Amino acid sequence: MDVAIIGIGLHPFGRNPQRSGLEQGEVAVRAALADAGCQWQDVQIAFGGSTDAGNADALTNHLGQTGIPFINVANGCATGGSALLAAASAIRSGQADVALAVGFDKHDHGAFKVDPQDWGLPQWYGELGLCLTTQFFAMKIQRYMHEFGISEHSLAQVAAKNFSNGWLNPNAWRRGMRALTYGDVLDSPMVSYPLRKYMFCSPAEGGAALVLCRSDKARQFQRRPVQLKSAVIQSKRAGAFDVFSPYLVVDSVPSASQVASRLAFEEAGLGPEDIDVAQLQDTESGAEIMHMAENGFCDHGEQEKWLAEGRTELGGRLPVNTDGGCLANGEPIGASGLRQVVEICTQLRGEAGERQVPNQPKVGYTHVYGAPGLAGVSILQV
Amino acid sequence: MADQVPIAEGLFTWPDESPALIGGQCSACGWVSFPMKPGCARCGAEHVEARQLPREGILWSWTIQGFRPKTPPYTPPESALTDHGEEKFEPFGVGYIQLAKDIIVEAHLTESDPERLQIGMAMELIVFPYRRNEQGNWLMSYAFQPQAGSQGEGAQWM
Ligand SMILES: [Zn+2]
Numbered sequence: 012m013d014v015a016i017i018g019i020g021l022h023p024f025g026r027n028p029q030r031s032g033l034e035q036g037e038v039a040v041r042a043a044l045a046d047a048g049c050q051w052q053d054v055q056i057a058f059g060g061s062t063d064a065g066n067a068d069a070l071t072n073h074l075g076q077t078g079i080p081f082i083n084v085a086n087g088c089a090t091g092g093s094a095l096l097a098a099a100s101a102i103r104s105g106q107a108d109v110a111l112a113v114g115f116d117k118h119d120h121g122a123f124k125v126d127p128q129d130w131g132l133p134q135w136y137g138e139l140g141l142c143l144t145t146q147f148f149a150m151k152i153q154r155y156m157h158e159f160g161i162s163e164h165s166l167a168q169v170a171a172k173n174f175s176n177g178w179l180n181p182n183a184w185r186r187g188m189r190a191l192t193y194g195d196v197l198d199s200p201m202v203s204y205p206l207r208k209y210m211f212c213s214p215a216e217g218g219a220a221l222v223l224c225r226s227d228k229a230r231q232f233q234r235r236p237v238q239l240k241s242a243v244i245q246s247k248r249a250g251a252f253d254v255f256s257p258y259l260v261v262d263s264v265p266s267a268s269q270v271a272s273r274l275a276f277e278e279a280g281l282g283p284e285d286i287d288v289a290q291l292q293d294t295e296s297g298a299e300i301m302h303m304a305e306n307g308f309c310d311h312g313e314q315e316k317w318l319a320e321g322r323t324e325l326g327g328r329l330p331v332n333t334d335g336g337c338l339a340n341g342e343p344i345g346a347s348g349l350r351q352v353v354e355i356c357t358q359l360r361g362e363a364g365e366r367q368v369p370n371q372p373k374v375g376y377t378h379v380y381g382a383p384g385l386a387g388v389s390i391l392q393v
Numbered sequence: 394m395a396d397q398v399p400i401a402e403g404l405f406t407w408p409d410e411s412p413a414l415i416g417g418q419c420s421a422c423g424w425v426s427f428p429m430k431p432g433c434a435r436c437g438a439e440h441v442e443a444r445q446l447p448r449e450g451i452l453w454s455w456t457i458q459g460f461r462p463k464t465p466p467y468t469p470p471e472s473a474l475t476d477h478g479e480e481k482f483e484p485f486g487v488g489y490i491q492l493a494k495d496i497i498v499e500a501h502l503t504e505s506d507p508e509r510l511q512i513g514m515a516m517e518l519i520v521f522p523y524r525r526n527e528q529g530n531w532l533m534s535y536a537f538q539p540q541a542g543s544q545g546e547g548a549q550w551m
Contacts, residue, residue, distance in 0.1 A: 143458070150455060150489060204455075
């Protein structure tokens with residue numbers, strides 16, 4: 012059973028003091044239902060979650076308590092990707108014709124607060140100030156720069172690109188973004204060497220939702236359904252260099268992203284050369300650079316050349332993070348992965364306005380990554 | 394003199410004149426992990442035996458923690474407290490140190506100046522008093538420091 016995405020919806024990302032996280036999720040769901048041309052009563056199963064903003068199934072208090080199975084997902088940054096995989100699986104299995112995937116969140120300012128015991132880590136690891144995702148990203152890019160000759164210039168270039176894309180996106184966290192240029196990024200304070208403040212995304216708020224449908228019924232609702240060619244989630248492998256690793260093994264262990272990417276291409280019967288537009292997890296700008304190679308789009312170290320040639324810019328060969336990515340949108344953990352899918356659908360439907368990728372892109376790719384080493388990839392086609 | 398106790402039991406050998414980190418080695422497949430805990434991350438076997446890890450290694454990657462981590466879980470070291478008991482955060486070095494061909498461990502570094510840290514430099518383990526607990530005893534923690542006279546590349550296992 013093939014699966015299509017028939018409805019996409021967002022609540023704008025950023026700081027939204029007037030709304031709870033759950034209410035932002037509700038706005039996203041209503042927008043996705045309206046986009047699909049269907050009613051909440053048409054949805055037969057739902058999956059969703061947030062990290063800091065409550066239970067997704069409480070959305071039925073607002074949307075209507077229709078009695079459907081509504082399963083709460085708690086997979087950190089991959090919450091949205093996991094909800095998408097589960098919703099697609101429900102349709103493939105014949106359990107439902109129409110399914111919902113939703114994510115939303117609302118976080119405090121500053122770095123995410125982490126309880127090591129929630130992650131199966133000893134208390135001392137947190138006491139000593141080692142349980143920070145920012146440290147992981149800094150040490151991963153530091154090693155990567157050393158091995159593959161990536162420059163600080165590239166780190167700043169990627170951040171400036173995403174802020175520039177975000178400024179063209181009415182749903183992005185725009186406040187102050189126009190001012191963030193290449194120079195601003197390099198002038199911002201060092202947070203975790205070699206990464207500076209504006210190379211990192213910030214915790215934020217927002218909601219994102221998708222309505223999925225079996226492909227053969229999709230056109231009953233939506234004139235321009237987007238086919239979900241694959242949806243893959245992978246968790247960490249022993250010894251891999253992933254978030255929250257008190258130890259790791261020198262080499263030979265692929266990251267969750269590398270495996271998820273390979274499996275997603277296999278499932279879709281497509282390769283990296285077929286992708287016209289991509290969303291790659293940019294928790295910080297170095298992550299986007301490393302994920303270009305981990306997802307098979309270029310060789311390790313080739314990113315310098317790609318960036319120098321502008322290949323990941325809006326008019327380039329493979330535009331990346333066309334909506335501004337996590338850097339310009341901020342990261343509401345539960346919503347972030349589905350935002351990526353919403354953006355790719357928007358691009359494939361040719362509805363991205365000022366940030367529309369030229370030449371009618373046909374195939375898109377999303378990649379989400381987060382603690383404790385989870386990766387999710389989806390491939391979409393029109 | 395106040396007692397010195399490890400910040401966590403079984404983390405390193407203590408008391409010991411030349412302490413070592415304690416890893417776990419899977420009895421079934423030989424996989425080495427750190428810190429030691431029951432259950433092998435590779436094969437799932439339940440039984441894991443303690444294995445002392447080498448005290449010296451090379452710096453595999455590093456960063457400088459530039460902002461104060463959130464509390465909980467972070468507890469600042471005694472060295473971050475002024476005479477009046479106020480806290481003054483100082484950035485600290487964090488790194489991955491390759492101790493053997495099959496294991497790299499995460500640790501505090503004694504050095505927090507980016508100019509003086511370099512991937513590949515030789516490092517050695519130290520155990521140091523981190524902070525006092527409620528009983529007034531020192532909680533001992535571990536860190537790696539650049540080895541005296543190290544100029545760049547240390548031992549290689551390749
Ligand atoms: Zn084992």
